[in-house]
Amino acid sequence: MINPAFIPDDFFKVLAPSDIFGADGPFEVDLGCGDGGFLLQMAAHYPERRFLGIERLLGRVRGVCSRAAVRGLDNVKVFRVESRYFLEWMMQPGCISRLHYLCPDPWPKERHHKNRLVQEDFLPVLHRSLSDGGEFLFKTDHEGYFLWVLDHVARSGLFSRASWDEDEFFYPRTDFQLQWEAMRKPIYRARFIKLQKV
Secondary structure, rough: OOOOOOOOOOOOOOOHHHHOOOOOOEEEEOOOOOHHHHHHHHHHHHHOOOEEEEHHHHHHHHHEEEEEHOOOOEEEEEEEHHHHHHHHHEEOOOOOOEEEOOOOOOOHHHHHHHOOOOOOOHHHHHHHEEEEEEEEEEOOOOHHHHHHHHHHHHHHHOOEEOOOOOOOOOOOOHHHHHHHHHHOOOEEEEEEEEOOOO
């Protein structure tokens, strides 16, 4: 049976997609993949792409790995590691074609804003991780965090905002999004494209 869990031999080694999947090719990362619903649907729909789920909680990692193995998805791996550490220290620059950051904790209280992943010093790390023309896709139900991300990305000068109509391409809803929509909460989304530094 396929083992989707990825455990590197060395947590200080810089990784290429081929180190994770055995081959290079379109490579997408789902930061904070949660229960894996989005990740597994994407992997099933795009078998030619490779998908890496990043998740900190062991129980969630085991659950996603179990479901991926049952479905026989050989283009999915799940890695238990902190998101920021993974991008900044473990990922080979320029190799991620799309990075998905969906329904994160918005840390709504002002004194907790420092815990948000998207910060001024995070965006150069993200920019370096993406391939030329790579995409950063973000969704939240929290308007404050959405406006925070728009502001930080705009001030960074590292990305352009692209269109993202609801049915523009296959993009399954996460469980969190389905819950929010059932409560009639609006969903805010933004799609950014990496710009070349001049």
